[in-house]
Amino acid sequence: MSKDGAAPADLQLDARGRLRHLLTVEGMSKGLLTQILDRARGFAAAPGRKHDLLHGKTVVNLFFEASTRTRTTFELAAKRLSADVVNLDVAASSTSKGETLLDTLATLQAMQVDMFVVRHGASGAAHFFAQHTVPGVAVLNAGDGRHAHPTQALLDVYTIREHLKRARRRDFAGLRVAIVGDILHSRVARSDIHALRALGTRDIRVIGPRTLIPAHVEALGVTPFYRLEEGLDGADVVILLRLQRERMSGYYIPSPGEFYRSFGLTRARFRQLGPDAIVMHPGPINRGVEIEGDVAYGERSLILQQVTHGIAVRMAVMAMLAEGGRRG
Secondary structure (H helix, E strand, O other): OOOOOOOOHHHHEOOOOOEOOEOOOOOOOHHHHHHHHHHHHHHHOOOOOOOOOOOOOEEEEEEOOOOOHHHHHHHHHHHHOOOEEEEEEHHHOHHHHOOOHHHHHHHHHOOOOOEEEEEEOOOOHHHHHHHHOOOOOEEEEEEEOOOEOHHHHHHHHHHHHHHHHHOOOOOOOOOEEEEEOOOOOOHHHHHHHHHHHHOOOOEEEEEOOHHHOOOOHHHHOOEEEOOHHHHHOOOOEEEEOOOOHHHOOOOOOOOHHHHHHHHOEOHHHHOOOOOOOEEEOOOOOOEOOOEOHHHHOOOOEOHHHHHHHHHHHHHHHHHHHHHHOOOO
């Protein structure tokens, strides 16, 4: 494993190029991304319908960080595929008594678990699990440190693609995307950038104070802006990010109020965007910090659609993992 948590090329895919784990979208081909999105569209066409693709399978949601929408949509996705789902309360589990992650994994695997959905505060945690699972057991990364949040990126580009279809635009190639906020600490920003570039988007801007934009961010293929108005100029898609104060170990901004005055998406700033521009946010939303309340749920906001699409996307990934791997 590389020091930033990146997966070896053969860890995520099997010899036939099928998913055996979902750890990151970095390095994922346009063809595989499109296959996942197409599969999700099939599930989205029949919302709420039960399928038996994971009948007899056991999925464990192993969340070491707090989550509401991510864990709930993973649970709904698994249940709609007819899986048995266990939500492990990590705070009350044996890890709080000193058991190592490796011992926890071994214990759960002995219970014939088929799939782990892992969220952890350390970059590379999901890769660690994937390296130590037995053949046929899949690991799905639900967010690891600052590194990656692959299903969030997938549901984000799925939401954008559905918008493009409704707007009768062909593809991602001419899209202008602005990602605003705490880029430095955001696994969502990193994953979105990799997914968008794989699908052909070249005009990707990251916007925020200099303290929250990583050094040498241009290496990711994006353009940094340090004034909101400049970065938003001509944008088709605006993806807002919350301030991840739980990951900050210092003073990155003077105050949330000052951040809002300089980088918050207000109604006045929103009116400067084009008539077809859309607003997105991975949640949770902090009103009056990164976005004004009226904009968050306005007619051009797709924030709630992102949540809905997250179920279909996670169903697609789980179905493909189940098909790509069999217990050895």
